[in-house]
Amino acid sequence: MHKTILFALVILSGLSAGALAANQVIHQQGRVFSSESVTIKKGGALTFVNDDSIPHNVMSATKGSEFNLGSQAPGMSTDVTFKETGDVQVICAIHPRMKMMVKVTD
Amino acid sequence: MSGFFPRRSTLLATAIVAAGLGAIGFASISLGAVIVGETRRIDLGQKAAPGMDAMKTQYKRPATIPFPKENPYTPEKAALGKQLYFDTRLSVSMAQSCASCHSPGFGWGDGLAVGVGHGMAKLGRHSPTIVNAAWGEIFMWDGRLATLEEQALGPIQAPGEMNMPLEQLMSRLTSIAEYKPLFAAAFPGEGMSAKTLAKAIATYERTVVSERAPFDAWIEGNEKAISEEAKRGFAVFNGKGLCSACHEGWNFTNDGFQDIGLPSKDIGRGEFVPGVIKMQHAFKTPGLREIERRSPYMHDGSLATLEAVVEHYDHGGVDRPSRSDLMKPLGLTAQEKSDLVTFMKTLTSNLSPTAVPVLPR
Ligand SMILES: [Cu+2]
Numbered sequence: 001m002h003k004t005i006l007f008a009l010v011i012l013s014g015l016s017a018g019a020l021a022a023n024q025v026i027h028q029q030g031r032v033f034s035s036e037s038v039t040i041k042k043g044g045a046l047t048f049v050n051d052d053s054i055p056h057n058v059m060s061a062t063k064g065s066e067f068n069l070g071s072q073a074p075g076m077s078t079d080v081t082f083k084e085t086g087d088v089q090v091i092c093a094i095h096p097r098m099k100m101m102v103k104v105t106d
Numbered sequence: 107m108s109g110f111f112p113r114r115s116t117l118l119a120t121a122i123v124a125a126g127l128g129a130i131g132f133a134s135i136s137l138g139a140v141i142v143g144e145t146r147r148i149d150l151g152q153k154a155a156p157g158m159d160a161m162k163t164q165y166k167r168p169a170t171i172p173f174p175k176e177n178p179y180t181p182e183k184a185a186l187g188k189q190l191y192f193d194t195r196l197s198v199s200m201a202q203s204c205a206s207c208h209s210p211g212f213g214w215g216d217g218l219a220v221g222v223g224h225g226m227a228k229l230g231r232h233s234p235t236i237v238n239a240a241w242g243e244i245f246m247w248d249g250r251l252a253t254l255e256e257q258a259l260g261p262i263q264a265p266g267e268m269n270m271p272l273e274q275l276m277s278r279l280t281s282i283a284e285y286k287p288l289f290a291a292a293f294p295g296e297g298m299s300a301k302t303l304a305k306a307i308a309t310y311e312r313t314v315v316s317e318r319a320p321f322d323a324w325i326e327g328n329e330k331a332i333s334e335e336a337k338r339g340f341a342v343f344n345g346k347g348l349c350s351a352c353h354e355g356w357n358f359t360n361d362g363f364q365d366i367g368l369p370s371k372d373i374g375r376g377e378f379v380p381g382v383i384k385m386q387h388a389f390k391t392p393g394l395r396e397i398e399r400r401s402p403y404m405h406d407g408s409l410a411t412l413e414a415v416v417e418h419y420d421h422g423g424v425d426r427p428s429r430s431d432l433m434k435p436l437g438l439t440a441q442e443k444s445d446l447v448t449f450m451k452t453l454t455s456n457l458s459p460t461a462v463p464v465l466p467r
Contacts, residue, residue, distance in 0.1 A: 001379070027139045031360055051150050054351045055431045057384050060140065067140040071384050077148045084139035095245040095353050095362045104139075 023047040023079060028056050031092070033100040042104050044081050045081040057093040062086075068093075091096070141419055158337075161344045165325050167356050171240045171312055177255060177305045179312070182292040183355045187310025188287070189463045190303060197268035197279060199224060204261070204307065207233040210460035213399030214314060219407025224269040230372060233409040240312035242359040247389045247405045248374045258291065258307040261301060272300040278371075279303070284466030316395035317455035324452070339449025341440045349446075351432050358394035358453070365389075366428040369421020370406045376428070386428035398454045412447045 005094035025047045031054075040046065048058050050072045058078075059068040065088040069078050082088060082104040092098035173179045190196060191204045202224075206330060207216045214221070214235040219374040222245040231247050239245075261267040262275065266406040279285050280298060293302045323331035345348040356362050363375040365387040375387035403409045420443065422435045438446070 050147060057382060059382060061448050066138045068382055069142060073431065075147055075150050076143040076145050078359065079143035081141040081143065082139065083141065093379055093385055095360060097361065
């Protein structure tokens with residue numbers, strides 16, 4: 001029980017830090033990620049904004065860093081926090097030309 | 107400032123949910139290296155719909171064919187590739203060539219609902235055209251192959267298609283004396299291999315480009331090149347019909363994957379991206395050049411005419427979780443539907459006949 005609470009606090013503080021700091025914003029207008037490659041500090045977050053006119057589906061299949069935002073409608077914004085160092089390939093499941101690399105550093 | 111406080115309480119809720127999940131399986135859910143926060147709505151402001159001239163700028167034909175730097179164009183390679191493309195000896199039965207299913211006579215498809223493979227057995231999906239494959243980002247209806255070079259070897263080896271193991275193929279081609287010098291000229295120092303065979307076929311396929319159609323003349327400024335009905339159809343295509351959300355640019359595709367609500371059981375792209383709901387029943391958006399010559403339509407060949415295709419989109423298809431959020435009843439009028447079809451027919455070019463090459467013996 002004690003462990004679970006501690007873990008929850010770790011997540012909470014991690015998310016808060018990510019939320020309070022100005023995240024780098026990744027735009028998707030014109031079916032393209034606004035950056036081909038970004039470098040962020042471990043524990044930092046990116047904000048994926050769908051400022052395009054159609055839905056996108058941001059995700060990663062990189063081992064250990066898998067995530068899937070699902071269908072993200074235009075006008076929606078989602079923060080994604082990266083907790084481990086390494087390269088994470090982020091793609092749009094729908095549009096194969098949409099690819100970017102997130103380099104998570106210490 | 108005040109915005110922070112509601113945020114914080116939702117974050118707290120997120121953390122509690124995360125902790126709760128811990129009890130039932132942290133390892134697979136919360137211990138990953140990536141945490142997805144909540145999604146919120148932001149204000150994108152009002153964007154004015156683009157006018158006709160702005161829309162038209164999106165559809166200009168490219169001036170040159172892109173060839174990858176790993177496999178640049180040479181006339182020798184393209185000529186060899188053309189011979190291989192039309193050579194039935196690439197199939198184990200010696201009865202089928204690439205051109206059997208991707209024939210210039212049918213807009214580089216086969217005119218059938220679904221392809222026919224080894225032993226005349228029906229395949230699961232409609233044979234896609236190879237027109238404008240040079241611009242393709244990913245290949246096959248389900249995107250399982252990354253390059254046109256890989257694609258070229260796929261159907262040759264597939265047991266259901268040409269059923270020809272590559273080793274057997276190379277030994278058969280080696281026994282055809284006239285192939286050797288052609289490979290030597292196309293691939294100096296490399297010679298005959300499955301790799302060079304794939305490069306030659308891919309190079310030839312990249313030269314198969316839809317020729318200028320009335321639509322191109324209109325885009326370039328000749329107002330008389332297409333009818334007023336077609337111009338209205340183009341406006342519906344880019345507006346109320348939402349067609350250009352996927353069929354975009356001069357080749358009318360962004361190579362994206364969408365479930366458009368066809369009742370077929372085939373899960374398409376979903377086989378390769380099992381965890382992503384929107385990829386179930388999703389297939390690659392085909393380009394629309396020469397579309398009038400490419401019936402029947404859709405990945406399963408289930409719709410016979412362009413009119414039926416427009417009806418399908420107007421209706422929106424099967425409503426299921428995987429269906430694209432862009433698929434919904436459109437409420438098109440009979441006039442708008444007919445204008446759309448008229449517009450699509452302006453994408454038919456005056457294709458010059460393709461000469462079948464004399465094959466090596
Ligand atoms: Cu996308």
